[in-house]
Amino acid sequence: MADLSLFSNEQIAALLSALPDPAFILTRSGRYAAIFGGTDSRYYHDGSSLVGKSISDVLNQEKAAWFQAQIAIALAARGLHVVEYPLAGDDVKGVGADGPVETIWFEGRVQPLEYQVMGEDAVLWVASNITASKKLEALLRMQSETDALTGLANRRKLMSGLTEHFELFARYKTPTSVLIFDIDHFKGINDEYGHLAGDKAITTTAQVCQRELRAADFPARLGGDEFVVLMPHTDADHAMKISERLRLKIAEALLELGTLGKGATISGGLSEMIAGDTSYEEVLKRADDALYLAKRNGRNRIVRHRAN
Structure with a gap:
């Protein structure tokens, strides 16, 4: 602990003002009693005009209620309370077009004070801008869940969705x-036309999925030339119509490439979650069995697994 007797009041005030992150003294009722620091102009604006105002004067009702709840939590815990929170332009009253274009993320470190301020219990709330680290976190998460070749969800993200x-x-x-579907005679495409042609067939197939499927549908690349489409809120009858349309559209797109000889087609197996299933693996197994039947029965078709 620093010996503050070594510093004059003016020096202490200067030290507090020099803090790069803003530090707010907030009362239990949500009043801004004082503001120190916030000198890092890359991230913060002058907040001195907030002193004397209430959080509800500055933020919309929902966000103001959240801040007051965090103050109450810190005071009840009588110890440091750390939170992460976003602030968007429409969270702040009166900023209009002058507000931030994108959401800004903060880490708040909320420490109860041992004395009252303005007749109320109070906290010291230090806010640190963590937007850059949040963006990096989102990018890394996206990369860990996205197939690099197609831009579809990868196997890991698919299993999470299932x-x-x-x-x-x-x-x-x-x-x-x-x-579940794959590209018919895909090995032959690679062998005859090369792996670049194979990759083009895969990416074209993925683009058709992204274009033709509904917003709620969840297409993913399982691996190689094998794809899975999860169709929520969709029974097998409706899913069959969607799957047949997808089969025809993919065949058209692959034919238009002009580099795969007579073109390529897909074969697929369709299954529906049913009572008695204990895991999504059972649904996938039935769809995979139906895919095998589609291959055996001549390819270029979707086979629906029907429960006994």
Whole structure:
């Protein structure tokens, strides 16, 4: 602990004013009693005009209520309370077009004070701009969940989505269908036309999925030339119509490439989550079995697995 007797009041005030991050003294009722620091002009504006105002004067009702709740939590805990929170332009009253274009993220370190301020319990709230680290975190998360070649969800993200929707099905019996498909004779494409042609077939297939499927559908690249489409809130009858349309559109797009001889087609297997399933793996297994039947029955078709 620093010996403050070594510093004059003026020096202490100067030290507080020099803090790069802003430090707010906030009362239990949400009044700004004092503001120190915030000198890093890359991230912060002069907040001196806030002194004397209430949080509800500055922020919209929902956000103001959240801040007051965090103050109450810190005071009840009687110790440091750390939170992360976003602030967007429409969270702040009166800024209009002058507000931030994008959401800004902060880490708040909220420490109860041992004395009252303006007749109320109070906290010291130090706010640090963490937008850059949040953007990096989002980028790394996206990269970890996205297939580099196609831009679709990768296997890891697919399994997460299947888990989530299976839990919804198990709880609410929400109809959900799963399509597995791959490109017919894909090895022959690679062998005859080269791996670049194979990659082009894969990326073209992915682009058709992104263009033709509904916003709620979840296409993913399982690996190689194999794809999975998760169709939430969709029974097998409806999913079959979607799958057939996708099959035809992919065949058209691959034919238009003009580099795959007579073109290429897809074969797929379709299954629906059913009562008695204990995991999404059972749904995938049925869809994979149906894909095998589609291959055996001549390819260029979607086969629906029908429960016994």
